[in-house]
Amino acid sequence: MGVKNAAYVAADEAREIVALIGSGSDKVIPLLQEIQKRHNYLPEDLVEAVADEIKVPVADIYGVATFYSQFRFAPMGKHLIKVCKGTACHVQGADMLSSVLSEELGLDGEGTTSDMEFTMETVACLGCCSLAPVVMIDGKVFGKLTSSKVRKLIKGYRDGKN
Numbered sequence: 001m002g003v004k005n006a007a008y009v010a011a012d013e014a015r016e017i018v019a020l021i022g023s024g025s026d027k028v029i030p031l032l033q034e035i036q037k038r039h040n041y042l043p044e045d046l047v048e049a050v051a052d053e054i055k056v057p058v059a060d061i062y063g064v065a066t067f068y069s070q071f072r073f074a075p076m077g078k079h080l081i082k083v084c085k086g087t088a089c090h091v092q093g094a095d096m097l098s099s100v101l102s103e104e105l106g107l108d109g110e111g112t113t114s115d116m117e118f119t120m121e122t123v124a125c126l127g128c129c130s131l132a133p134v135v136m137i138d139g140k141v142f143g144k145l146t147s148s149k150v151r152k153l154i155k156g157y158r159d160g161k162n
Contacts, residue, residue: 013038014049023054028064032071041072077112077119079157082136086125092132093145098122100147101135104154117158137162 017038021030031050035042042065051058065071081101085094098109101120105113112119128134131143135150140162142153156162 010043010045010049011053013046014053017050018053025054025056025060027054028056028061029068032061032065036071040076041074044073075112075116077116079118079138081118081120082123082126083120084126084128084132084134084136085122086129086132088129088132089126089134094122094133096147097133097135097145097150100150101154104151118154 017031017034021027021034031054032042032047035046035050039046047061047065048058051061065073083089083094083098083101089097098120101107102109105118105120107113107120110121123136126134126136126141128141128143131141133145134141134143135145135153136142137153137157142149145153153162
């Protein structure tokens, strides 16, 4: 038995997810959450297979997915970096943090590194204003950052020390 066609694999997984979560338009968000939990983003072929499985137009599924910021449409890196751009962080140097991170990661602004190690995004506020400027990496907050601290932080993650 050879390797299954990707469409068959997606259809099999879609059936598995629908069996776990249920079907119907009221299950779209939990279905999308399960897909993202498994893949860390929403693979197009799997979203389409789930839409087919629950008999909901794929446009409706994407309408829901694009409305909520929790859903991602591209693979993420192993480490998620959120750069706070709230007022306190902005005043204390959030733009500098973004520039240093972009330089260290080889990114042109937000995005995912080619080695799939890091994804960087900006957020409106992390709620840690007294620690400004702040980044969050994999849910852990790092505050009162300088360019040298950011460089050391990224080196630590690359070396597996964080």
